[in-house]
Every structure is written in structure tokens, then in C-alpha cells.
Amino acid sequence: MFVQPPVSFNNPAPCLDDKQFGLGILANMAWLQSHGFEVDGIHIPLLLHHGSSADDAIALILKRSPMLVAIGLNWVHFSRGAIDTARRLRERRPHLPIVVGGQHAGLFAEEIASSNADCIDGVIRGEAEVPLLRLAECLANGQRIPSNVAGLHRSRSPALPPQVVDDLDSLPVYSYRSLNPPPLQADVGAISTTRGACPFSCAWCIEPVIGRMQGRSRLRFHSPDRIVDQIEALVQEGICRFTIQDNFFVGGDGNLAALAEALTRRGVRPNHLNIFAHPDSFTAHGMSALARCCDLGSIDYGVETGSTRVAAINNRRLDPNEVVERVATATSLGLEAYSWWMAGLPGEDEAALGETEELIARTMDAGCIPRWVSPLILFPKTDIHLHPDHYRVRRRFEGFADYAVFSDIKLAEAVMFSEAVAHETAEASRDGIAAAALRLRRFIVSNLHRLRRAYEGSPRVPDLALVEMRIRQSFM
Ligand code: B12
Secondary structure (H helix, E strand, C coil), rough: CEEECCCCCCCEEEECCCCCCCCHHHHHHHHHHCCCCCCCEEEEHHHHHHHHHHHHHHHHHHHCCCCEEEEECCCCHHHHHHHHHHHHHHHHHCCCCCECCCHHHCCCCCCCHHHHCCCEEECCCCCCCCHHHHHHHHHHCCCCCCCEECCCCEEEEECCCCCCCCHHHHHHCCCCCCCCCCCCCCEEEEECEEEEECCCCCCCCHHHHHHHHHHCCEEECCCCHHHHHHHHHHCCCCEEEEEECCCCHHHHHHHHHHHHHHHHCCCCCCCEEEECCCCCCCHHHHHHHHHHHHHEEEEEEECCCCCCHHHHHCCCCCHHHHHHHHHHHHHHHCCCCEEEEEECCCCCHHHHHHHHHHHHHHHHHHEEEEEEEEEEECCCCCCCHHHHHHHEEEECCHHHHHHHHHHCEEEEHCCCCCCCCCEEEECHHHHHHHHHHHHHHHHHHCCCCHHHHCCCCCCCCHHHHHHHHHHHHHCC
């Protein structure tokens, strides 16, 4: 039994989205199923959303008499809910084996396993197919949880390193029908195209670290045909809008053109294909392949900052003129281009914020739609967290318990986000960082006329009212 826990049973309006179906859970379910195990999955936030109580959710899990419960803790904000779900299950069924897994759990595996030994049998660090299969086989044979499962941290015993399935394409395709209740948006699905460490080393990002921690030191890509297999399987489930939000962009034009070719060759035409990218990931070659292979293509660009000085401090390549040129190319090819920005980066002072505003304005003039401004969440094991003095940063959060504050904060409180800002820079206090995010969001709203002007007379005008509503909601 796989469980997507709530953010917290006491926080009905969490600061970050709680309705996602984690691809990691779906992948593990497909894997165990392909090895002959019966799998079931409960998405507690959706059950609560549809009116069930916490007790109903726990009772529903137990009613299925699972042999093993695996609770997903992939994102920071589910911290308290994951542990609380385990505790409620343990109170009702003391001998039921319970493990926790997912990316966030992996970051703090020892701490979680040792502080919650009363309700959790272990925490899986890393990719979980191999350890889960081993656990399922042992439990099915009437054995107890063995002490030598790859990646499984138990209180007091040292863990073996994670073990992964080497051939990525041999993993079975996953289904959005495996978790219940079904997703709120029935026609949208995310596609997993890569696993392993990101080759870039942006100082704030955990992705170079997390891939290695999960047991895969290099970034590995699914083949284009395997990605189309996954898309085809989801089309059968009624999904027609797809998003690729992982490190696919690292493969640049080559991988994008190969995917577009495979889709066209196999007669699979998504209504919408969305891809997350760095501004320099794709040239006109890759972008036109994307535009041709689906009804609507879109690219979400993580631009993050407009300051070349701040980008350099944080080991991120940035050429503002190139950013404008790339987003302009995207929109001229009929793609929707979106931009994402951050506040609170080391080195970000008044002048840098001004440069970010300038780049936001220039990209809007080119038709690129700002999606969001997020204060940096400083995660452990990132270069900034490891070397705060070098970046002139003060860390506010260290362990699992500190980061669990993300479970408590409500959406309305997160508007200022200050409690959850995990660091301070030499240039900005945590209130200053929250204020900087707000300033950039306000700047976007007061410059929406630029977008209207950019789309004047254009045959395909994006829903600018929706754009405005999203940004306005973030500070009202
Ligand atoms: C794609 C993605 C998303 C997609 C989600 C798509 C989806 N439906 O899952 C989107 C864009 C929506 C997203 C959003 C967010 N994300 Co995100 N995301 C990723 C990304 C790039 C890939 C994850 C992925 O799907 N991998 C493919 C699957 C198959 O692998 P996997 O997740 O590693 O899963 C394996 C193991 O972790 C484990 N596992 C996973 N789940 C479970 C569950 C159980 C029960 C068990 C036993 C094991 C297990 O087994 C899996 C298979 O081996 C990662 C970074 C990365 N490169 O991995 C960030 C990442 C996980 N996200 C991150 C963050 C912070 C967020 C946001 C909070 C951002 C924000 N500020 O809003 C939101 C919140 C998500 C939400 N719940 O709303 C952080 C997590 C850090 C943390 N400690 O919390 C990461 C590491 C990125 C980063 N650079 O900071 N994300």
C-alpha cells in the first residue's frame, strides 16, 4: 500500500500544492506490480479535499489489510503529515510494517529513522525499486524486515548504499490510475524522462546532489521511444496534456528533436507538450521541432535572476541579451514561453533587483509570460548550505525538524513567506527576502500592459487574465 500523506492533518490550506501525484510513487507502484505484487495507493490530500476525515483515510488504508505500507515524503512540506500518518497507522495496527521514502526523506534518512523508530520501520534513501522489491519478497515469505536492504535506514543500524535498476528503459511505464482518488485534472500528466545527478552546479540547487544521493551519479535519459511509450500509455488513460519538468532540457536540441521525431513517427500528437528549461537549453532548431510535434508547445524558463553578477556568484550562466533572444524565438515559433524568477540569492542587492526587473520587462516585451517569483528555499547539501561563509549567507534551518515548518505554514501566511525563508544573505534579512519576492511580483503586475502590447494582433493570445490572477493571488 502506497500512501501520499497530507502536508499535515492540522493544515487544510498549505503553503505549497498538495494535490500532485509524485512520479516516484507511481514508478514504484508500476515496478512492484510488474513483479507480480498487488499494489494499492491512497492520496490522502485528495481524500480530505473530497470531504473524508483523517480517520476515514486511515481506516481506508487499513481496510485493505496491506502487507507493507510505504509513505511518500518527496517534498519538504509533507514532513509532518508523513510522520503523523505513520503514527496513526501504528496506533491502530502496531505490527504493520511501515517505511517512508522519497527525495526529502532521503535527505534526512538517519534523523527520521532514529527519531521516529516508534512508528516507522525504516527510511529508504534513494531510488526505491530494488529495496521495495526485496522488502515485499521477504514479507510475502513470512519473514521480518531484513537488516541488509540497500538504502534502508533503520534506527541505530548503519545502512547499505542505495541500489538502482541500471537500465532505465527496462522500468515499466506508470499509470495515473494507481493512486486513489484520481487527480483533479484528469487530462494532465507529468512525464519522467531522466534520473540521476544534474551536471550543472548552480549553487542553490540540490539536483546535482540528490541524483548522487539517490544512487545514480550521472544523469541518465530514457530513450525517445521509451518516453513515447509512457506518453502513449497515458493517452489510453485520457491524458492529452503533458509536461516534462525534470532534467530533460540538459539534452538540449538533440534530445528534443529526437523526441519530436519519435512522437511524429508513431502518430502520437499531444494537445499540449510543456517543457521546463534553462534559457539557453534550446535554439530555434529544437524549438521548431517542439512546435511541430504537438498542437501547443510551451517552455517554462527558469531565468531566476537578471543580474549577471548574482548569476556568476551562484555559478549560473546568464547572458540577458541571449535570454531575450531565446524567448523571442520561442514566441515567434508559436510556442508559449513562461519565465520563473527567484529572490534571496546570495549577492542580490538593490541594484541586482533592478536588473532582474529590467530583464522581466524585456522578456515580457518579447511575449514571455512571468509565472512565479519564489524566494529561494535553501536546502541542505546544496553548495550554499555547505559553504555559507563563501556566499556570505546565514543558514536558519539545519535538520528535518527545522524544515518541517513548511508543513505548518498556511497559504495566506506564505504570502510573506518570511517564517519559511531558510536563510539570510549579507544583503537581505528574511523579511527583506520576502519583501524582494513581493516587489518583483508587484513589478510584474504593474507591467502586464507589456504582454498585452506584445500580443496585440496576434492570432494566438495567451490567457492574460489568468496570468494576472495567479500573480495577484500571490500577494493579496
Ligand atoms: C518533476 C519535479 C517536480 C514536478 C512534479 C512532477 C510529479 N508529478 O512528480 C513539479 C514541477 C510539479 C514539482 C513541484 C515541486 N517541486 Co519538484 N522536482 C521534480 C524533479 C525535477 C524530478 C522528480 C521526479 O519526478 N523524478 C522521477 C522519479 C521517478 O524519481 P524520484 O522522484 O527521485 O523517485 C524515486 C525515489 O525518490 C523514491 N521515491 C519517490 N517517492 C517515493 C515514495 C515512496 C513511498 C517510496 C518508498 C520511495 C519514493 O523512489 C523513486 C523511484 O526510484 C525533482 C528533482 C530531480 N531532478 O529529481 C524536483 C524536486 C523533487 N522538487 C522539489 C521542490 C522543492 C518542489 C516544489 C516544492 C517547488 C516549489 N517551490 O513549489 C514543488 C512542490 C511539489 C508539489 N507537491 O506540489 C525539490 C525537493 C526538495 C525537497 N527536499 O523538498 C527537488 C529535489 C528540486 C529542487 N531542485 O529543489 N517538482
